[in-house]
């Protein structure tokens with residue numbers, strides 16, 4: 286009996302390769318947990334940003350308007366789930382996440398660009414940390430700049446508003462209080478890939494939050510992953526995605542300039 290057990294154990298550690306030779310097998314890595322890619326310190330310093338409520342940055346003449354100032358529809362957007370329609374409400378230029386209806390993406394796809402997005406966290410404060418006023422804007426559908434109500438609400442540093450989510454914290458916390466409007470001005474250079482799909486150069490991103498620099502030509506390490514490490518995935522142009530993270534975050538005045 287003992288001999289049988291020992292024989293079984295040895296077979297687990299050895300398998301045959303294509304040439305019929307014994308190949309050593311190593312243990313799989315331990316399963317990743319979300320907390321393993323989160324760090325809390327140092328917390329970004331809080332700065333009081335300008336009031337952007339009335340400082341409307343109207344789209345330049347060469348911009349593609351993705352959500353107009355007087356919009357009453359989401360014509361530029363589709364549900365990320367191809368079997369669903371966009372259920373987010375749009376009224377007088379303000380588009381509101383309908384929780385649990387799905388994230389939305391632009392019909393158009395983009396490479397390098399300048400993007401202007403305005404967002405406002407719900408005035409009814411619900412939840413804490415990542416559960417408060419959470420949404421996000423994804424470059425090329427893969428790389429998230431976090432949207433979060435970080436006004437009097439701490440969370441892990443690399444998950445704060447304006448972080449490259451789970452990668453790089455914002456330089457400072459420039460959040461407006463819930464109900465006030467925040468602006469993101471994003472300058473994005475897409476990653477480049479060689480013909481064989483390997484990485485030629487990382488993506489780069491600069492972000493101003495309410496006019497305050499929070500990402501300064503930051504290198505994007507790879508895809509945004511909730512669990513695990515960023516991955517390098519070859520791709521071409523991609524959409525802008527706005528995240529449904531179950532909080533009724535509002536958006537307005539979204540436009541993009543292709544570079």
Ligand code: MG
Pocket residue numbers: 419420421429431432528530
């Ligand atoms: Mg998010």
